[in-house]
Amino acid sequence: MTTTADDASHAKDPAPAQDAGVRFPFPPSDETEEAARHAVLRATDHLLALQHTEGWWESVFSTDVSYDAHDLFLRRLLGTLDERVATGSGRWIRSLQSADGSWPLVFDGAGHLGTTIQAYVALRLAGDRPDEEHMLRCAAWVREQGGVPASQLTARVWLAMFGLWSWDDLPEIPPEIIALPKWAPMNIYSFSAIMRLALVSLGIISEHRPVRPVPFGIDELFVPSDGPVRAPAPAPADGWERAFRHLNTAVRACRRGSPRAVRRTATNACVRWLLEHQETDGSWGACTPMTTWVVLALHLQGYPSDHPALKAAWDFLEDGAAWTEDGARKLLTVHSPVWDTCLTTTALLDAGLPAGHPALVKAADWLLTRQTDRPGDWSVRRPHLAPGGWSFQFHNQNYPDNDDTAEVVLALRRVAHPDQARVDDAVSRGVRWSLGMQSEDGGWGAFDADNTSTLPGRLPFFDFGEYCVDPPTADITAHVVEMLAAMGMQRDPRTRRAVRWLLDRQEDSGAWYGRWGVNHVYGTGCVLPALVAAGVPRDHPAVRRAVTWLTSVQNTDGGWGEDWRSYADPAYLGRGPSVPSQTAWALLALLAAGEHDGAAVRSGVRWLTERQTDQGTWEEPQFTGTLVPRAVAVHYGHYRHVFPLMALGRYVRRERPGAEAAGPEEADGA
Template sequence: MTMSAGGVPHANGPVVAGDAGVTFAFSASGPEEEAARDAVVRAANHLLARQDAEGWWKGRFTTDVSYDAHDLFLRHVLGVPDERLAKASARWIRSQQSADGSWPLVFEGEGHLGTTVQAYAALRLAGDGPDEEHMLRCAAWVRARGGVAAAQLTARVWLAMLGCWSWDDLPEVPPEIIALPKWAPLNIYSFSSVMRVALVAISIISAHRPVRPAPFAIDELSAPPGTSAVPPAPSGGREKLFWRLNATVRVCSKGIPRPVREAAENACVRWLLERQEEDGSWGACTPMTTWVVLALHLHGYPPDHPVLKAAWGFLEDCGAWPEDGVRALHTVHSPVWDTCLSATALLDAGLAPGHPALVKAADWLLTRQADRPGDWAARRPRLSPGGWAFQFHNRTYPDNDDTSEVALALHRVNHPDPTRVDDALGRAVRWCLGMQSRNGGWAAFDVDNTSTLPARVPFFDFGEFCTDPPTADITAHVVEMLAALGRARDPRTRRAVRWLLGQQEANGAWYGRWGVNYVYGTGSVLPALVAAGVPRGHAAVRRAVAWLTSVQNADGGWGESWESYADPARAGRGPSTPSQTAWALLGLLAAGERDSTVVRDGVRWLTERQTEDGTWDEPQFTGTLVPRAVAAHYGYYGHVFPLMALGRYVRHTGDVSVGRQRNEATEPDR
């Protein structure tokens, strides 16, 4: 006898529960499992109702308000202000201000000086006066923290363009950097892909030093008397050397012959134009596109040039209007990531692998696979393309994370054309294997992008995150994918497993580079290790289980503060959230802890907090773009991960290795 999600017994065959057609082949073991089944059905129905007709899902992806400010700055510097848009953006920026007058990087987080300075300047551009109460609170907060001089570099670059800071007090980024060969220190490929595009664009901007004075001064943001007017230079010997070298570069730049400088700028422009995407963007990302639009304008491109018109079209498309008269900028669109995670969540819930929604999602994902080399080919020139990127249109920067998660979803779908899927998966496996770094791990976008020099130059203030080294979370997803596709015994998979085991922290957790933080890293690594054949009784698995158990909140959930990136003492500590609770459960389920009190309490936390329409509320930012610098809120994280965790719980499976078995793919072409 089987039982429906609502507890009604049926005598014949599997039960079909709800519109999703989710089936349960056995009776629930108790009230917790019964509640979890009901939550799974409602969550699956909620997700299915939100699939686009073309097959994709996309949640709203948001970051802090600094990029809304950049949009207003760009329009001012280019002389194309839009009063209606400025007023609408200002309403959004004001709505995100904290009670102390600052703007944080994350929901209810601590104020961030650079973001706050940029928000203030943007509001002044939009017409807010310095004597308004919210502006007075902001100015006082900024002054108490050292004023504009202590703000992050990006804020001061934009202020220089507004005439509120001196270009002489900023790093010099010569466009001649484009000519450095790939083997040279500090060539553009030494930087991560995100920083690389910005670096090339900023080199053009730096050469022109544009200034369109704002119709106001921001003296009210100046530091109190007695504080340093300029941020102190780094104290290390090598850092001091770079600052001295940068000062020398500034002097030498004035003597560069005009033809040489023009040739360098032209080379930078050609490099940028080769990377414009079909949607008019660079990297399908508003910050990168904003920098490039400004650079091309300064280089002489007229506003009606097709390149700039396409770019403006992308920027306009990224403006969301959550309510009348309010505009919030999307930093990126995330359909590939949201779609593969949604498909996996529905499969975990028990949706039939051949369900039309899953086939449609697979069809759409298959059209997004990269078919031409991107920047990764600088280090892997003979490797054939085969990855997926995050966005609608981004063939230049596919990443190992999206590629592995798309492959994990595709291999479980019962597609009417399995040969087509197999071919795509074969290309994905070859590409991922070819992107493995020397140490055995995988990074997001590049191979062996591990130089320590970019973190020491004054071009950016993101520190070690100017590069793209292998990380535990991405390596885990690739390992999980390789294991699911029959590659668990491949020597390269085994090497990656050894690397993961070596990355475990002393407390049993793993660092999370792309999600907050140790809960994300640990919840990613445990399923990968088990899928790759590491026994559940292995010491590393047991240490991880003990750590997750130790940081469970009294309410049964899990949460971790964004501040854990700056303060490891906060690892695993914070108010419970749906996505972080799900990540912990995914790790514990993979480790064989399904029947533990810890898991039951976590499941209960999720089921008791599901909303009436079948989802979960999660205002917290649990995604990461740059630790300590750029956080992200994924609109679907608070839904797809709880659905995965509850689905695996009620279906008594802890990993996603189920699916059609694949033959070993051919060796990657390096």
């Protein structure tokens, strides 16, 4: 079982925050600031107590139950599903069913058809009968949504492997795609890092077309032939759409006529690529969903269960399961220690913990061990760039990302470390790597540079559309800009290009889109502190428009929230019940914009202080993180701890972040 900082063994309980050296530079001006100070001290104590003895922090990273279902599917296909795992996983999946019979993507959200179908089949594998009340409700809900034919592609791929859907009705994923040169428009590196791993694995799986029938059918999940069918709306059939549909038909027709030697060579090349990308912890991409696909692919290719690659992968998958006290088995999608640790370090520094505090030095020591030291997939587009980034997880050399790298550098440079030369060297390598990963348009994506092709999203392989690639985004670009400004590079031409990129992408409302967090509150919360830090004056029109938008969407209770549905429905932009992390993001933006004494900030601070728990943190069941907009949401267990502390810490310290204001021309990115 994996342990995290919430249940791992910790260092000796720290002294209260005041004893640890937290001091405030000013006397409190009123009751609001006094309450905020007490909240800062309690939150600091809480976070210090959660630190692992090795120096890192981590809380549970959660997604919807589809990945728990995938784990059961894999074990069933490989013949390793035992009663204990089936019962425990079934208990967990069952516990998250909504009253209408469906399963949502987010806490308290609407049902999602693909996730619900996968949860239903997983419960059948766990022994649930179709005539049980919760299963009847589920089946009725699925039929109301159009049944299995209307579901997302991933669900139907798994159903095909159980003989519950036809492989002939799925898109072809030719393994020969591995042979396309790196300059070709549709090579595997045209896809995002996550999609790339799935694509290569599915190329092998699609070649074998496994069918391992289960001892039950799912007719109850299909709409009767005389009933209405609600199929998903097809994509617009423009020239490219028509071309790819014809191409898929041609690939299927050629499949049987392709020489076996050619197909065998292609699948073997896919296997070699996958084996080259296995991490030291046995995973692929350091996440369970991708590892699940690869394990199945290798099994179909004939790799025995005792092969070192599969043994290591199984160890990773077993370690990714957490058992609750009532016997439920929950799959942990991915570990987030680097992200959680750098954010915690920044939050504690914002709270006023001395820069040389032992907890911060220990965190810095651990972060220094996580810096990547060899090329990964990013080097395909940047072959001459030296490594130096950080990834999200414990072990992930192939896929460091710009977001983690920026936040780690921001944290490390503020710690008073006894070996400053070591820190400076790591920071220098991280900054150099980030600068080398800037895309041609001036922004930064997550894992790759210039991963902007529109073609992969038009292929029928996935139904994630434009999110099959990894273009620059406002939130990540903002974090890199903030890092560069902290390094004194406000006037560097590369920083100015990025500032211009951000200013050009402000929406008419005054907000910025949030790719990796929900949604415009997150995007705006990232961008405003970065712009001000980079020298954009607080009276710049873009800053004032953003402030106006944030204050306009503040809830009457003083907090902020944005519903996950905002990715699909503009009516939810900036709208939703108040949530601690989202309230903190709005406060961080407003504080950076100079709104410390404004009514909106004071109301937001009061909302946070009044809702702090006795343990010194905040309750937050909502999903405020994003992996794939509209498709995969994330609940970051650590967000409720760190972001409110950041906001309150900056509020009580009355910080005025930002470099000396640039001139108007520089602020415009010229």
